[in-house]
Amino acid sequence: EIVVTQSPANLSLSPGERATLSCWASQSVSTSLAWIQHKPGQAPRLLIYDASNRAPGIPARFRGSASGADFGLTISSLEPEDFAVYYCQLRTNRPPRITFGGGTRVEMK
């Protein structure tokens, strides 16, 4: 069973600052990774798919990266609407399984 870990669990930052979120899988297997933004009472929102591709309509300040089984999400300059919980989502294919990380809460300092 693959375990997906996110770090840090909480991030306290001010608007305009850079946010750096990490996600890693316990095994390096053939996978795809996505990043999801979730705000209370709202539908989750896809930000990044296949590790580094921005979903349609997602601002360029969101950037996904990958290195082996390590993945990252960078928000270059936080806007007020970016304060939310961010999840990485790993998909393995044989058999198909999806595993979410525990989430990183980005809160306003």
Next chain:
Amino acid sequence: QVQLVESGGGVVQPGRSLRLSCAASGFSFGRYTMTWVRQAPGKGLEWLGLISYDGDNEHYADSVKGRFTLSRDNSKNTMFLQMDSLRPDDTAVYYCARELTGGLGFDYWGQGTLVTVSS
């Protein structure tokens, strides 16, 4: 535009069953793999299962395998989640979502429906 609307949530006693629906519109529903994800109070997102575009293949998280069943009716653009033997720890908001072609992520999500399992 793409819309996913969940329904069927509510309060149910432990051990009972409930069926959730996910009504899709704005896209060719029968071409996409669909999925269910839930969020228990104060917890993160948990994947439950996915069903192939034609309904011929289903895959489940170990936590719900044998209790939950996914199905779909492409003629009605609707996916279902049959939940049996419900437990208090199944209390959560349940979301349906559409999977991008190639399994690269879930690009559209519904607003969710709340299921509360309590006596």
